[in-house]
Amino acid sequence: MTAPDTETTSGGFRGEVANVGVPALGGGFMVVCQVALGVVILLLWQGASGRLVDNFFISNPIDVGRRLLDWIADGSLFIHIWATVYATVLGFIVGSIGGVALGIWLGVSPFTSRLLNPYLNALNALPKVALAPLFVLWFGLGIESKVALAAVLVLFLVFLNTYAGVREVDQDLIDGARLMKATRTQVITKVIIPSAMSWVFAGLKISVPYALIGAVLGEMIAANRGLGYLVQFSGSQFDSAGVFAVLIVIALLAVALNFIVEFVQHRMQQWRVVGR
Amino acid sequence: MIDLRQVSKTFRKQDELVDAVREITLTIAQKEIVAIIGPSGCGKSTLLNMIAGLYPPSSGAILYKGARVSDVNTDVGYMTQKDNLLPWRTVRDNVAFPLELAGVAKAERAARADQVINHVGLDGFAHRYPHELSGGMRKRACLARMLIYGAETVLLDEPFAALDAQLKLAMHDLLLKLAAETEQTVVLVTHDLMEAVTLADRVLVCTRRPATVALEQHIGLKRPRDVLNVRFTNEFKELYDTLWERLRVEYHEDRV
Numbered sequence: 271m272t273a274p275d276t277e278t279t280s281g282g283f284r285g286e287v288a289n290v291g292v293p294a295l296g297g298g299f300m301v302v303c304q305v306a307l308g309v310v311i312l313l314l315w316q317g318a319s320g321r322l323v324d325n326f327f328i329s330n331p332i333d334v335g336r337r338l339l340d341w342i343a344d345g346s347l348f349i350h351i352w353a354t355v356y357a358t359v360l361g362f363i364v365g366s367i368g369g370v371a372l373g374i375w376l377g378v379s380p381f382t383s384r385l386l387n388p389y390l391n392a393l394n395a396l397p398k399v400a401l402a403p404l405f406v407l408w409f410g411l412g413i414e415s416k417v418a419l420a421a422v423l424v425l426f427l428v429f430l431n432t433y434a435g436v437r438e439v440d441q442d443l444i445d446g447a448r449l450m451k452a453t454r455t456q457v458i459t460k461v462i463i464p465s466a467m468s469w470v471f472a473g474l475k476i477s478v479p480y481a482l483i484g485a486v487l488g489e490m491i492a493a494n495r496g497l498g499y500l501v502q503f504s505g506s507q508f509d510s511a512g513v514f515a516v517l518i519v520i521a522l523l524a525v526a527l528n529f530i531v532e533f534v535q536h537r538m539q540q541w542r543v544v545g546r
Numbered sequence: 547m548i549d550l551r552q553v554s555k556t557f558r559k560q561d562e563l564v565d566a567v568r569e570i571t572l573t574i575a576q577k578e579i580v581a582i583i584g585p586s587g588c589g590k591s592t593l594l595n596m597i598a599g600l601y602p603p604s605s606g607a608i609l610y611k612g613a614r615v616s617d618v619n620t621d622v623g624y625m626t627q628k629d630n631l632l633p634w635r636t637v638r639d640n641v642a643f644p645l646e647l648a649g650v651a652k653a654e655r656a657a658r659a660d661q662v663i664n665h666v667g668l669d670g671f672a673h674r675y676p677h678e679l680s681g682g683m684r685k686r687a688c689l690a691r692m693l694i695y696g697a698e699t700v701l702l703d704e705p706f707a708a709l710d711a712q713l714k715l716a717m718h719d720l721l722l723k724l725a726a727e728t729e730q731t732v733v734l735v736t737h738d739l740m741e742a743v744t745l746a747d748r749v750l751v752c753t754r755r756p757a758t759v760a761l762e763q764h765i766g767l768k769r770p771r772d773v774l775n776v777r778f779t780n781e782f783k784e785l786y787d788t789l790w791e792r793l794r795v796e797y798h799e800d801r802v
Contacts, residue, residue, distance in 0.1 A: 445598075445624075449619070
């Protein structure tokens, strides 16, 4: 579980290191440096390929670029991207709803939560990827099994955070509401849920990348479309250029998802939903 | 109004039994202001929690208006040192919270809340969030919320302990004004003897844990009281000395 307001995995590396006396430089200059570094890496890659390392293993930027352009030209890339995005988003939604509902339910039912505790622990400890064959059996080779895998990864993260948030609610606030004639439902909807909100959002935020992981993994195991399928397929064809091309697309997709999460969080803070 | 009959409370802390309250018998009349004073951690708060019905006594009975308190007592307003405002709600929405729970329409809620907010001197802060307010203002918001709820009895657990002396005086003044207006019964728990004598009709001195009543002192100071000047009268000084004489014993025993 993750406490709200702390930067976690999804926050990513921002290069915020201690100031060790290096003079601060303008943002524009840094962007130029970053682009330059990228170009240098590409040049080194191109140079090393075929000379230092066999082209078979690391391909080279020109082939990778050509492969991407081919896929864009015949439109196949977009079919795969769409399949992955679809499974990621749907898995995220299903898992979030399930996780929040389960977290709130168990959070307010001490008996049930104690009863289920060992089983939930066992399920949580289980590497969820191991469930993939089961999902293929249940839901077939189509998109549903990918959604299920993404959802189950998201569900546990969101559940744990929501549960912690609900348990963390100040008992005095609950007592106060009860003294003012609040019913049990009112206590849950007007005190417990709003109070747990920042925890819920922290859980949702960290689970976005996991939805992508679930979708891609699901596609790698059994599928006929999606980025996971494409990387798996390229690998099995010994097509290293194809593998690198897909990896770049997945990385860009992950960055885009992160960006959306940051944007949504920013808006939420403006609406004071994630307030103290 | 409130009847405590041989009330005792024992808590279990790990394997140890802790007596918090032992055999307190006490009757509080309607509209009376009773202050319970004693060393910190002596079980005074336990007493209030039991009157509020948050947990039952281990033995004995608590009667509120003749009926046994067996569940949360919704006739009381409770205010602690920690002001229990909902941090994600504005002052207006916090004050209107009891009305919202009762299903009052939104427009009426806001209008009534604003009225009470002005009454406690928080005009202009209705749209602020609790964390944007000072400690004293949060206390005012709590009082406004109790006022709008219409609690007949107010339980105060060291409500002003965290405030500075000047603010405390202002809050004492407001509290007495509101209690007189609404004819509330007030049970105040405090460790500030000055506060107890200034506000109460009756002061009970509690012993160290387990709490029992060591001394009961009627406070005959006339009302309405001037919270600032009342403390400079001879009558006040005599009462203060009598109570302190008994109270210091509890603190002295603490040191041995």
